[in-house]
Amino acid sequence: MNNLTLIQAVKDQKPLVHNITNQVVMNFSANGLYAIGAQPVMAHAREEVVEMASNANALVLNIGTLTGELVDSMILAGQAANKKGTPVVLDPVGVGATHFRTEAAKRIIDTVQLTAIRGNAGEISQLAGIDAEVRGVDATGEIDRIEVAKKAQRELDIPIIVTGETDVIVTEEKCLELNNGTPLMTQVTGTGCLLTAVVAAFLSVSETTLDGLVAAVSFYTIAAEVAAQTVTSPGSFQVAFLDALSEVGIDDCQKRLQIIREERS
Amino acid sequence: MNNLTLIQAVKDQKPLVHNITNQVVMNFSANGLYAIGAQPVMAHAREEVVEMASNANALVLNIGTLTGELVDSMILAGQAANKKGTPVVLDPVGVGATHFRTEAAKRIIDTVQLTAIRGNAGEISQLAGIDAEVRGVDATGEIDRIEVAKKAQRELDIPIIVTGETDVIVTEEKCLELNNGTPLMTQVTGTGCLLTAVVAAFLSVSETTLDGLVAAVSFYTIAAEVAAQTVTSPGSFQVAFLDALSEVGIDDCQKRLQIIREERS
Amino acid sequence: MNNLTLIQAVKDQKPLVHNITNQVVMNFSANGLYAIGAQPVMAHAREEVVEMASNANALVLNIGTLTGELVDSMILAGQAANKKGTPVVLDPVGVGATHFRTEAAKRIIDTVQLTAIRGNAGEISQLAGIDAEVRGVDATGEIDRIEVAKKAQRELDIPIIVTGETDVIVTEEKCLELNNGTPLMTQVTGTGCLLTAVVAAFLSVSETTLDGLVAAVSFYTIAAEVAAQTVTSPGSFQVAFLDALSEVGIDDCQKRLQIIREERS
Numbered sequence: 001m002n003n004l005t006l007i008q009a010v011k012d013q014k015p016l017v018h019n020i021t022n023q024v025v026m027n028f029s030a031n032g033l034y035a036i037g038a039q040p041v042m043a044h045a046r047e048e049v050v051e052m053a054s055n056a057n058a059l060v061l062n063i064g065t066l067t068g069e070l071v072d073s074m075i076l077a078g079q080a081a082n083k084k085g086t087p088v089v090l091d092p093v094g095v096g097a098t099h100f101r102t103e104a105a106k107r108i109i110d111t112v113q114l115t116a117i118r119g120n121a122g123e124i125s126q127l128a129g130i131d132a133e134v135r136g137v138d139a140t141g142e143i144d145r146i147e148v149a150k151k152a153q154r155e156l157d158i159p160i161i162v163t164g165e166t167d168v169i170v171t172e173e174k175c176l177e178l179n180n181g182t183p184l185m186t187q188v189t190g191t192g193c194l195l196t197a198v199v200a201a202f203l204s205v206s207e208t209t210l211d212g213l214v215a216a217v218s219f220y221t222i223a224a225e226v227a228a229q230t231v232t233s234p235g236s237f238q239v240a241f242l243d244a245l246s247e248v249g250i251d252d253c254q255k256r257l258q259i260i261r262e263e264r265s
Numbered sequence: 266m267n268n269l270t271l272i273q274a275v276k277d278q279k280p281l282v283h284n285i286t287n288q289v290v291m292n293f294s295a296n297g298l299y300a301i302g303a304q305p306v307m308a309h310a311r312e313e314v315v316e317m318a319s320n321a322n323a324l325v326l327n328i329g330t331l332t333g334e335l336v337d338s339m340i341l342a343g344q345a346a347n348k349k350g351t352p353v354v355l356d357p358v359g360v361g362a363t364h365f366r367t368e369a370a371k372r373i374i375d376t377v378q379l380t381a382i383r384g385n386a387g388e389i390s391q392l393a394g395i396d397a398e399v400r401g402v403d404a405t406g407e408i409d410r411i412e413v414a415k416k417a418q419r420e421l422d423i424p425i426i427v428t429g430e431t432d433v434i435v436t437e438e439k440c441l442e443l444n445n446g447t448p449l450m451t452q453v454t455g456t457g458c459l460l461t462a463v464v465a466a467f468l469s470v471s472e473t474t475l476d477g478l479v480a481a482v483s484f485y486t487i488a489a490e491v492a493a494q495t496v497t498s499p500g501s502f503q504v505a506f507l508d509a510l511s512e513v514g515i516d517d518c519q520k521r522l523q524i525i526r527e528e529r530s
Numbered sequence: 531m532n533n534l535t536l537i538q539a540v541k542d543q544k545p546l547v548h549n550i551t552n553q554v555v556m557n558f559s560a561n562g563l564y565a566i567g568a569q570p571v572m573a574h575a576r577e578e579v580v581e582m583a584s585n586a587n588a589l590v591l592n593i594g595t596l597t598g599e600l601v602d603s604m605i606l607a608g609q610a611a612n613k614k615g616t617p618v619v620l621d622p623v624g625v626g627a628t629h630f631r632t633e634a635a636k637r638i639i640d641t642v643q644l645t646a647i648r649g650n651a652g653e654i655s656q657l658a659g660i661d662a663e664v665r666g667v668d669a670t671g672e673i674d675r676i677e678v679a680k681k682a683q684r685e686l687d688i689p690i691i692v693t694g695e696t697d698v699i700v701t702e703e704k705c706l707e708l709n710n711g712t713p714l715m716t717q718v719t720g721t722g723c724l725l726t727a728v729v730a731a732f733l734s735v736s737e738t739t740l741d742g743l744v745a746a747v748s749f750y751t752i753a754a755e756v757a758a759q760t761v762t763s764p765g766s767f768q769v770a771f772l773d774a775l776s777e778v779g780i781d782d783c784q785k786r787l788q789i790i791r792e793e794r795s
Contacts, residue, residue: 016666018666022307023288023291023307023553024291024292024295024307025292026553026554026595027292027554027555027557027558027719027720028292030554030719030720031718031719031764031765031768034716034717034718034719034764035717035763035764035765039666039668040666040667040719041624041627041666041667042552042553042554042594042595043595043596043624043627043628044595044597045595045596045597045598045630047597047598047628047630048596048628048629048630048631051627051628051629051630052627052628052666055627055666056666064307065291065307065308065309065310066308066310066313067309067310067312068310068312094306094308097306097308097313097316097317097320098308098312098313098316098317099313099316100310100312100313100316101313136281136283136304136305136306136317136320136321137305137306138304186299187299187300187511188296188299189292189295189296189299189305190292190295233300233507233508233511233512234296234299234300234507234508234511235296235300235503235504235505235506235507235508235510235511236504236508238296238504238507238765239504239765239766239768239769240765241765242763242764242765242768243763243764243765243766244763245765246717246763246764246765247763287572288553288556288572289556289557289560289572290557292557293557329572330556330572330573330574330575331573331575331578332574332575332577333575333577359571359573362571362573362581362582362585363573363577363578363581363582364578364581365575365577365578365581366578401546401548401569401570401571401582401585401586402570402571403569451564452564452565452776453561453564454557454560454561454564454570455557455560498565498772498773498776498777499561499564499565499772499773499776500561500565500768500769500770500771500772500773500775500776501769501773503561503769503772504769
């Protein structure tokens with residue numbers, strides 16, 4: 001898997017990842033980005049987001065603890081990134097849980113050119129116009145992640161990552177299903193949000209979007225898997241996961257990578 | 266103690282706990298709620314709090330890093346929860362330290378029907394109209410927690426938890442004093458705030474308020490006690506505590522529970 | 531080193547440290563302050579910052595996730611602290627990365643009497659009017675920290691700490707260079723911000739500014755060094771560092787302290 005060399009490219013290029021993200025995961029996202037060798041910056045004031053995004057190598061828009069002002073900042077930052085050709089990744093946390101989040105996600109999708117969207121099956125269903133129950137910010141019920149990802153990619157014409165028991169990546173060309181990770185990820189807040197930030201970092205050093213998405217998701221879930229080898233509870237897992245994100249290399253990934261589906265989309 | 270079965274009820278029912286809380290403890294509160302098997306959501310924009318609170322199983326109002334907008338959001342969310350009969354728990358962080366916090370707490374108490382209030386002796390003294398020194402957000406000086414809790418419960422007609430070296434619960438019917446926990450809890454930020462969130466989760470699966478309060482406080486402080494068996498410093502304690510919150514079960518609690526006072530109030 | 535007795539003075543006096551700080555590091559800063567024996571409070575609403583700062587023993591102004599409202603609050607709090615003679619320490623996070631941060635830092639410096647400023651070489655260069663590249667919030671490139679610190683101290687007439695591979699302290703009287711710490715500090719978000727808060731705590735119990743700065747920086751970096759003896763990765767380091775901040779005492783510091791330069795400034 002040649003795209004796994006992107007793990008090293010992040011460490012070498014230390015991309016500056018500008019996060020406009022939620023207050024719950026800011027610390028964990030910053031620490032996770034440092035762990036993989038990227039350089040995080042959090043900034044959300046409308047007075048500075050254009051300048052910050054223009055100088056960054058990637059932009060993360062995460063609607064987890066949204067306000068009206070933050071939506072405006074996200075759109076300003078997103079459009080500034082677009083002007084520079086900088087990758088922009090959206091994490092539509094809890095979209096569908098309230099009308100406010102749903103409208104905000106739509107406004108962002110309509111006004112910013114997104115490089116990718118990452119969410120759980122419930123969130124991506126909402127964006128794809130599939131009727132799914134969303135309570136709070138966690139996925140509920142049984143949803144076919146592959147169908148959801150494909151429909152969202154077609155409807156929005158944006159590469160999609162749907163994470164869950166397996167992780168599905170759908171771009172215009174390909175649909176992949178990856179089977180790495182650990183259920184402990186669902187017991188620590190921000191593991192989805194941090195993946196979105198890691199995806200942004202990888203996209204900034206990748207030639208193609210597909211390579212960036214596959215490398216980011218596989219590396220990230222394999223690091224989680226490695227961390228789960230030594231711990232069984234969520235407090236310890238969070239610590240071990242940050243450690244693993246800084247330690248896991250190409251070799252570990254090549255040994256553990258489980259692509260269980262790969263087809264034209 | 267039959268009410269300890271609520272520990273399992275939280276895991277089975279996975280209550281959605283809506284938190285309007287302070288920026289210091291958002292991450293720790295979310296991780297603590299996941300650890301006990303509940304489902305946290307943080308949302309504070311006035312555009313969405315009514316909808317989020319209406320769909321939640323419990324609501325936490327925490328005035329730790331308050332702004333004027335947040336007070337409005339808390340009242341909107343609280344009244345929405347009241348309409349649905351959803352438990353609402355207030356954490357009056359630092360009330361008395363500034364007039365702004367004191368007025369905000371009063372406004373919330375006057376306009377929202379609270380299921381319980383949890384605070385330290387200084388904070389609850391303020392609400393009870395007892396003159397106590399409050400500097401910052403930590404309890405200072407010697408205050409009789411039982412007297413404070415009883416007076417606050419009578420004045421406000423709301424069940425009260427006063428936490429400290431021992432923890433006091435006073436409802437209309439009963440006054441209990443529990444003697445579990447560890448001094449390490451005072452060295453980690455947010456241990457009080459997270460207890461408030463855990464109380465909210467337990468109340469959402471409990472038939473009576475008293476049962477919910479006793480089960481939540483005893484389970485939580487016993488988990489802290491278990492965590493403190495293996496660590497002596499605050500960094501490690503925070504991790505071990507999150508682990509213990511996910512591991513400690515009814516048996517541990519039955520063995521360790523120390524109710525040192527139980528009387529009609 | 532007599533000023534190392536300040537380590538114990540913090541534990542004895544438990545100074546209340548009021549932080550108006552960024553959302554990324556609030557939790558880590560609060561936990562770090564508890565670990566050293568201080569008492570943190572986070573409050574930023576303009577309705578309460580004057581009252582909170584007036585009652586605090588030290589004030590931290592950190593512009594990491596700035597908004598226009600926060601700048602106003604910082605100035606109000608800073609002036610209230612000035613009236614009481616309370617130490618005020620500025621952390622100019624990411625100054626130079628955007629015009630908004632640069633203007634904000636200048637406004638604070640112009641309107642509040644600061645006891646000290648702590649930043650990395652890029653940030654302090656900006657304040658000193660030296661042309662340095664600042665992208666995001668991390669130091670980039672090779673800058674002579676001693677020159678930068680001396681120039682900033684002269685231009686602003688405020689004691690300066692420049693942190694990096696070695697740490698430089700410059701006051702009106704002296705220039706010191708300390709050589710403790712570990713590279714792991716650069717892999718955990720908020721290690722600079724927490725040092726600023728620790729400096730504020732030490733200043734509140736110190737008779738002279740120089741003593742407070744030297745004791746805070748040496749104690750803090752030595753605790754990091756001690757933590758790094760047992761761990762090699764950033765997740766574990768964060769935990770071990772909080773532990774070490776609560777454990778490291780005068781003896782450890784005396785053994786490990788490396789002042790590699792001390793001269794009149």
